[in-house]
């Protein structure tokens with residue numbers, strides 16, 4: 001049994017990762033999925049899809065930017081399964097504006113999900129993995145974790161921040177047999193792009209492309225850690 005906790009599972013890349021794990025079910029791999037995001041209807045539709053693939057699936061509507069909700073996500077995993085084998089830190093947000101137009105509300109909106117909630121959920125899950133000396137934590141960061149883009153000051157700050165966070169985590173993780181993978185995609189056609197998705201989709205990757213790479217990394221022998229995955233559209237960044 002592998003307990004897989006995915007944040008932001010309702011849409012886009014997180015949803016595709018959940019479906020990919022479910023599709024890989026086989027005799028010696030029976031994932032238990034715990035899927036969380038803010039929109040219950042998304043999660044219920046996804047649960048149905050994963051259960052149709054004969055995978056045990058639980059969903060939890062929760063707001064990652066609030067610490068009491070972060071605790072609720074962790075407690076839900078622990079009370080149900082006693083552990084998390086794989087955490088996919090996927091939930092993320094961005095507001096894309098000229099640097100001079102970004103507000104304090106934009107700052108809190110971005111940082112509270114991408115950094116604060118992600119950090120404190122990871123901290124809880126890692127403590128348990130460290131004690132058990134086993135586990136795998138993925139961060140879906142972005143190429144914006146190491147490349148600056150105009151209109152993206154806060155998004156880049158949060159993604160560079162995630163990269164710093166996970167690289168420090170890896171210093172601890174290497175000592176206790178836990179794998180930490182930084183997944184850095186370029187543009188992917190998901191709801192995050194809003195209306196722009198329709199016009200740009202042809203130049204973007206699909207969520208399934210990221211999901212395949214993530215699940216392949218999970219299936220590497222446990223002696224091997226895929227530390228970074230960089231995926232870009234064939235034509236490069238938009």
Ligand SMILES: NC(=O)c1ccc[n+]([C@@H]2O[C@H](COP(=O)([O-])OP(=O)(O)OC[C@H]3O[C@@H](n4cnc5c(N)ncnc54)[C@H](OP(=O)(O)O)[C@@H]3O)[C@@H](O)[C@H]2O)c1
Pocket residue numbers: 007008009010011012013014036037038039040042062063064065090091092093113140141142143184185186187188189190191192193
């Ligand atoms: N799309 C891209 O081009 C791209 C490229 C590189 C990296 N990424 C990163 O990949 C990750 C997934 O992006 P995506 O494109 O799949 O985004 P998306 O389509 O907007 O989906 C994001 C998911 O995260 C959930 N979520 C967002 N904020 C949340 C919060 N505070 N609490 C709980 N759930 C929250 C959303 O839930 P609700 O909809 O219910 O609110 C949704 O299910 C993000 O970290 C993003 O930065 C995306």
